[in-house]
Amino acid sequence: xxxxxxxxxxxxxxxxSLSLTCSxxxxxxxxxxxxxxxxxxPGNKMEWMGYISYSGSTNYNxxxxxxxxITRDTSKNQFFLQLNSVTTEDTATYYCARDGGRFDYxxxxxxxxxxx
Amino acid sequence: DIRMxxxxxxxxxxxxxxxxxxxLASEDIYSDLAWYQQKPxxxxxxxxxxxxxxxxxxxxxxxxxxxxxxxSLKINSLQxxxxxxxxxxxxxxxxxxxxxxxxxxxx
Numbered sequence: 633x634x635x636x637x638x639x640x641x642x643x644x645x646x647x648x649s650l651s652l653t654c655s656x657x658x659x660x661x662x663x664x665x666x667x668x669x670x671x672x673x674p675g676n677k678m679e680w681m682g683y684i685s686y687s688g689s690t691n692y693n694x695x696x697x698x699x700x701x702i703t704r705d706t707s708k709n710q711f712f713l714q715l716n717s718v719t720t721e722d723t724a725t726y727y728c729a730r731d732g733g734r735f736d737y738x739x740x741x742x743x744x745x746x747x748x
Numbered sequence: 749d750i751r752m753x754x755x756x757x758x759x760x761x762x763x764x765x766x767x768x769x770x771x772l773a774s775e776d777i778y779s780d781l782a783w784y785q786q787k788p789x790x791x792x793x794x795x796x797x798x799x800x801x802x803x804x805x806x807x808x809x810x811x812x813x814x815x816x817x818x819x820s821l822k823i824n825s826l827q828x829x830x831x832x833x834x835x836x837x838x839x840x841x842x843x844x845x846x847x848x849x850x851x852x853x854x855x
């Protein structure tokens with residue numbers, strides 16, 4: 633069974649970096665698919681943030697392009713999100729998901745609050 | 749970016765009723781559309797992909813239709829476990845974009 637699980641701090645100070653990990657079991661992230669980060673803001677708006685592909689290439693939402701980085705550790709079957717210079721507007725629940733265009737497997741989500 | 753206009757924003761229906769949720773794309777997305785169900789405190793679950801293909805394990809009372817810019821999700825014979833928020837998502841063009849969601853409640 634394919635499972636994804638996010639981990640990382642639930643509270644980040646403004647202007648600092650947000651760093652999250654997605655651990656994948658049941659599927660090797662180098663075997664195929666893209667591996668995405670998606671966030672859901674208070675009030676329900678959903679935003680696709682970007683992906684890292686099975687080959688290691690990346691694609692980011694232009695709205696975040698200057699602040700986002702998605703990397704991976706293939707030895708641990710994990711991929712990572714780093715979002716720099718966060719503000720209170722980055723407060724959201726962050727999900728990782730397997731991306732074949734549609735998102736067929738999701739992590740449980742991690743709520744991140746940006747506050748001093 | 750492709751704008752996804754989803755309606756209604758909220759919906760109240762009775763058990764056994766048929767429910768329709770609409771999604772209008774700002775340009776042709778060539779059926780590259782998915783529907784998700786999200787229950788409180790849970791992650792989204794894929795229901796429909798390619799506009800009308802039912803994801804494995806999803807009850808057959810869920811169906812999707814549409815083409816071009818107009819798409820819909822239909823729930824036949826509404827069950828109590830269908831109370832949730834539903835989202836559409838286009839994957840024809842980057843950045844992928846979502847509808848604003850439809851909150852479905854029981855009347």
